[in-house]
Amino acid sequence: MTETYINPLIIQRADPFIYKHTDGYYYFTASVPAYNRIEIRRAKTLNGLAHATPRTIWRKHESGEMSQLIWAPEIHFINNKWYIYFAATDTTEIVNGLFTHRMYCLECVADNPMLSEDDWVEKGQIITDKDTFCLDATTFEHNDKLYYVWAQKDNNIRGNSNLYIAEMENPWTLKTTPVLLSKPEFDWETRGFWVNEGPAVLKRNGKIFLTYSASATDENYCMGMLTVDDSADLLDPTNWHKASKPVFASDLSTNQFGPGHNSFTVSEDGKTDILVYHCRNYTDIKGDPLYDPNRHTKIQPFSWDKSGLPRFDKPVPYNYK
Structure with a gap:
């Protein structure tokens, strides 16, 4: 592929998510540095997203739930409707070493999800089997079933968050009991935070x-990977296999640090897979890395090895000032 992608594609947008829809547009959403709203933008090309005007489609509440720290929105198209999943809380305070986020869902039935804030309806909190810190939900369909995957704290397991999966009754309600897929255990998953x-x-x-993604959100942040046969029972954790080493990590030679919180899309011609992630180009962070706004959205093509596994290689250097 000869396409050269702008990097960073969009500055100061962490937790990026890009979805290529059947209308030919790429839809983009991510955490904004103020953590006070959800915005989306769209373009016919990936590079076009860099210059597309963002549209705010939802704003945080004045008080109560969904009033603080709006994190990591993702936009999905399920059963001919648009959904955005995100995490939010009612306070910026840390309780027992953690924030107090819960997971929420918005729905839009309009063909164009960018037309009006009024098109988006709150479907409420997504309830799991634990009333604990949780965030970073994603969904996917497989064999006519809708699955939900997310990160959550288990008070009986050491660490900040583990990964769970469940089947969904509808896009805002779980159908099955959550299953633990992965917990921090390797050295590269437990640097700074578990x-x-x-x-x-x-x-x-x-x-x-x-x-x-694993470890603290500084230069230790990196990506791991689980793999399962698509014919297997996805709710049986023994069917999933976890890589013992990171599949994508900081690279000193390109000054790219803490790559992670990724998503996937495809090239304009549909032939090349694209890795979407955020990254910094320095390690000297003043104060809490969470409040340093310079996690920029980046994109890069990736390939596949002979055994059918993705090869993400290294974060590409910046090519845009």
Whole structure:
């Protein structure tokens, strides 16, 4: 492929999610630095997203739930309707070492989800089997079933968050009891914080790949991966296999640090897979990395090895000032 993508594609947008719809548009959403709203933008090309005007489609509440720290929105198209999943809380305070986020869902039945804030309806909190810190939900369909994957704290397991999966009754309600897929256990998952978060799903070559991010959100942040046969029972954790090493990590030679919270899309011609992620180009962060706004959205093509596994290689250097 000869296309050269702008990098960083969009500055100061962490937790990026890009979805290529049947209307020919790419739809983009991500955390905004103020953590106070959800915006989406669209363009016919990936590079076009860099210059597309964002449209705010939802704003945080004045008080109560969904009033603070709006994090990591994702936009999905399910059963001919638009859905946005995001995390929010009612306070910026940390309780017992963690924020207090819960997961929420918005729905839009309009063909164009960018026309009006009024088109988006709150479907409420997505309830799991634990009333604990949770975030970073994604969904995917497989064999006519809708699945939900997310990160959540289990008070009986060491660490900030683990990865869980459940089948959904509808796009805002779980149908089955959540199943633990992965918890922080390797050295590269437990640097700074014990974290598994930011799951993203990729289906190819008879497999389902679930990438995720691990460790603190500084230069230690990196991506791991779980793999399952697409014919297997996805709710049986023994069917999933976890890579013992990161599949994407900081690269000193290109000054790219803390790549993660990724998603996947495809090139304009539909022939090349594209990795979407955020990254910084420095390690000297003042204060909490969470409040440093310079996690920029980046995109890059990736290939497949002979065994059918994705090869993400290294974060590409910046090519745009």
